Amino acid sequence: MSNINEAIRTRRSVYPPQFIDKPIPEEILKALVTNANHAPTHKLTEPWRFKVFTGNAKVKLGAFLAEKFKEKFDGSNTAKIKKIKANCEAAGAVIAIVMHRDVDQRVPEWEEVAAVSMAVQNIWIALDQYELGGYWSSPPLKDYLGEHVNLATNESCLGFFYIGHCEPLDKVVKKGPIEDKLEWFS
Numbered sequence: 001m002s003n004i005n006e007a008i009r010t011r012r013s014v015y016p017p018q019f020i021d022k023p024i025p026e027e028i029l030k031a032l033v034t035n036a037n038h039a040p041t042h043k044l045t046e047p048w049r050f051k052v053f054t055g056n057a058k059v060k061l062g063a064f065l066a067e068k069f070k071e072k073f074d075g076s077n078t079a080k081i082k083k084i085k086a087n088c089e090a091a092g093a094v095i096a097i098v099m100h101r102d103v104d105q106r107v108p109e110w111e112e113v114a115a116v117s118m119a120v121q122n123i124w125i126a127l128d129q130y131e132l133g134g135y136w137s138s139p140p141l142k143d144y145l146g147e148h149v150n151l152a153t154n155e156s157c158l159g160f161f162y163i164g165h166c167e168p169l170d171k172v173v174k175k176g177p178i179e180d181k182l183e184w185f186s
Contacts (some may be wrong), residue, residue, distance in 0.1 A: 007125045015162070019164025029093055032130075042107045047099050047112040048120075059088060062083065062085040096149070100152065110152045124161075133164060137159055137161070
């Protein structure tokens with residue numbers, strides 16, 4: 001149990017500038033999304049879907065997102081446009097996090113979002129064992145993913161998970177004490 005506790009308590013965000021330029025083997029990416037597939041889900045709706053971009057596909061994703069940013073937000077912000085492209089290029093993989101809403105809507109939408117979030121947490125917790133890091137970004141650009149790849153009418157992108165190799169980082173994650181967030185009732 002101490003390994004599980006340590007994995008949960010040392011989970012951290014690692015950003016593209018911290019990534020090492022090294023591809024991530026497909027079998028590792030598949031293991032990560034397989035972990036995601038074991039998240040809890042009410043009524044077994046399994047609302048998570050993942051679109052994995054590697055190699056040239058992640059470069060094309062970055063170019064698409066940069067162009068969409070120019071078109072919809074601020075075409076004069078060249079620093080932001082470069083950052084959008086650079087983040088995709090620096091990552092070993094970019095995973096689009098997609099919620100596949102139950103067509104019968106048997107559960108409230110927030111439960112579907114929560115299930116997808118738990119699936120992403122499973123990926124996040126497993127990264128360290130592969131000397132990988134990552135972070136979940138949910139920019140407004142996520143709403144345009146359907147213009148780049150096919151999304152069903154009941155699907156929406158909840159963000160992008162950037163993954164890359166990284167040097168071992170400080171394992172201390174600063175969180176406030178649980179006592180500040182807890183009430184006991186007996």
